Amino acid sequence: MSTSSEHGRETTIVFDELKSLAERVFQRQRVPDGEARLVASVLIEANLRGHPSHGVIRVPKWADGLKAGAINARCAPSIIKETPSAAWMDGDLGLGPVVASIASKLAAQKARETGIGLVSVCRASHIAMLQYYTEALASEGLIGAVMTNTESGVAPYGGVDKILGTNPLSIAVPGRDGPIVLDMSTSHVARGKIVVAKSRGEEIPAGWAIDNEGRPTTDPDAALAGALLPVGGAKGSGLAIMVDLLAGALAGGAVGRKVRGTFHMDREATKGDLFVAIDPEAICGLEVFLDRVEDLKADIRSSRVAPGFNRILLPGEFEMECRQRYLREGVPITADLLEDLRRRADAIAA
């Protein structure tokens, strides 16, 4: 099952084995069994969907964060303040996916009761791939939106310095044959993709980042020392600013340069997360909404395909096709990471 590449061996592993390895690493750090299973699922879903930067590559850092006490293995998130449609939650420095699942379920419950549920979370660790949560909401017939702010790494439009985070947002809507799921960082790419390129010894495409003097670069080291660029110039920069405020400021968390604990996991997380659920039944009705979703899908698919493209994809389609392929063929992973996971997981039995 292994292959070699110029910059270190790439291999593939079957889904179940990778999930069990990640789960055991978290159990080793005193994370309760069910929560270890959930966190492993969220991370491995990112690998399956072609986003290895937010997948099991995070396991060693998160395990180190748990060991250092910056992440709480046995968190008890609590509600600080609540109305019928809104809540402010303290994540008790727990693993992001554990807190995010609680917040997301609370948003869904409030949406069912009042039409909309909004849960703003402070003091939760990194929540990884956002579509995990929005897609779950959409599969229940709700519209889901999730945002989070991250440690600074992105220059504001026209700037040189790392001020903004990659501040991603995901919106998912239900559809008759599966949801439409948009999930994007507001930087040109997620920072983790540069980390993955560096670990593979690869250059990055032009346009992703600038060096420390503001010059365009394709060197991942220079990019990590410099800054990522926002997606779509001033518009992406504006979106990143709004995500910083809606996810970070609304949660009473940090914004801009003060955000900690999303990349350096030995520091307590200071960012915020926003979970929103909307029940179409409270407005036009689910059936009418689904009709319109299908109308738009059909319109988009009826477009002529531009030169250089084979077909038109909806947001989330690439990820779903990738998932099916990797479930069939195995999940790609670097041999070094696999060895590290095995070593950390086997320490359980030792």
Ligand SMILES: NC(=O)c1ccc[n+]([C@@H]2O[C@H](COP(=O)([O-])OP(=O)(O)OC[C@H]3O[C@@H](n4cnc5c(N)ncnc54)[C@H](O)[C@@H]3O)[C@@H](O)[C@H]2O)c1
């Ligand atoms: N938790 C965090 O702090 C954090 C921070 C940054 C990013 N992330 C995660 O990183 C992941 C990757 O983010 P990204 O910005 O690199 O994603 P991306 O650029 O790969 O994709 C962004 C969106 O564009 C869509 N898309 C991609 N190619 C397409 C095509 N050819 N046609 C139509 N749509 C297409 C995708 O389906 C997706 O919805 C996301 O899951 C995100 O949640 C998390």
